[in-house]
Amino acid sequence: MALDAISLPDVSGLTVGILGGTGDQGRGLAYRLARAGQRIVIGSRSAERASAAAAEIAALAGEPADVTGADNAAVAAESDIVIVAVPWDGHGDLLASLREPLTGKLVVDCVNPLGFDKHGPYALRVPEGSAAEQAAALLPDSTVCAAFHHVSAALLADPEVAEMQLDVLVLGEEREKVAVVQALANRIPGMRGVYAGRLRNAHQVEAFTANLIAINKRYKSHAGIRVTDV
């Protein structure tokens, strides 16, 4: 069935927590979703830093943005959907420590395991296959999806950008949960959530961020992707 003919759930009442919400990607997603009217809770190791970032994001997003901050464990417990936007270093340790508060939650991993050297970025080997599969292995009592890998943090955070003209690839095992993540992406004007396969095919989606960085360097762009013919 064509993408635009598939009805998605109403997610406007859900609270979205963002682990690593003080980093560039997490902060940008928080801003865009808050601006779209989503209730956001920013997570960080430090509740104080989380609250400070939340206040900044709320001010930027304007009324009636609902953005608060808390430490990562409190965010996990308080949220319906938990976006993981932490650096790859420490990804596994953080999620392992949050197994209990993340029980029953929808966890959306958007982490890209990349290395950098003088030739630029490259994909790191992940023993579990991908960051998303690592999350799924560490969180057997949560549902893990993968999404939001390719959205430019610079564009997300730029108040002058009214629409994000790109697609968010959503990967996961459970169709209903994938639909929730697609609906969340659709909350951001211009953005479409597109199902793009099971978690075992998440590695290449994460790694493709290295190609986007190469594209950005060559063309001075903030590249993303659109899926054609859907």
Add this chain to the structure above:
Amino acid sequence: MALDAISLPDVSGLTVGILGGTGDQGRGLAYRLARAGQRIVIGSRSAERASAAAAEIAALAGEPADVTGADNAAVAAESDIVIVAVPWDGHGDLLASLREPLTGKLVVDCVNPLGFDKHGPYALRVPEGSAAEQAAALLPDSTVCAAFHHVSAALLADPEVAEMQLDVLVLGEEREKVAVVQALANRIPGMRGVYAGRLRNAHQVEAFTANLIAINKRYKSHAGIRVTDV
């Protein structure tokens, strides 16, 4: 610099050989490029089968299409650009056998190493990292680029499709050779060749074909990608 401001070489006079030109992907690329006026040589293990496929493609593309067939070694020797569109099984053996006729040639690998099981497609581990890197390792006297992974064979082969509205990601080490491959992609109406990184980042581009197959299954589409903001 913006993509459309970069001048690319004129490739209209070059002969393009297609190894595996009797398969779906090779045949589709041959048809599109012949229709755009490119001189094409179809390669196959059997010169007879190659010539038969060439005659069919020439008839489909109409006058003044220039399509002939030959065995793979003759195609390698005769062509300026050699597209590798063979099945992953046998990819390495074929290229190793063609090292000599491919000396000095621009080799464009579009092979996707995928496996299939009851859950659909998945990326295969390639010891060299990717099909393209395997080609580069086996062909030290050629220049290897990677491209044309995501173009739907069904759309390529459909005479009713006037324009292919998608981007071709081109990977490679040498900027001038990458530009030749971009220019070749640009010969097909609607298609853009976009530089997307070095060969060490080819794996995820090849593997992403598994995601496109998942997208096609879900949305009954012939999906490709457009890179946004370039």
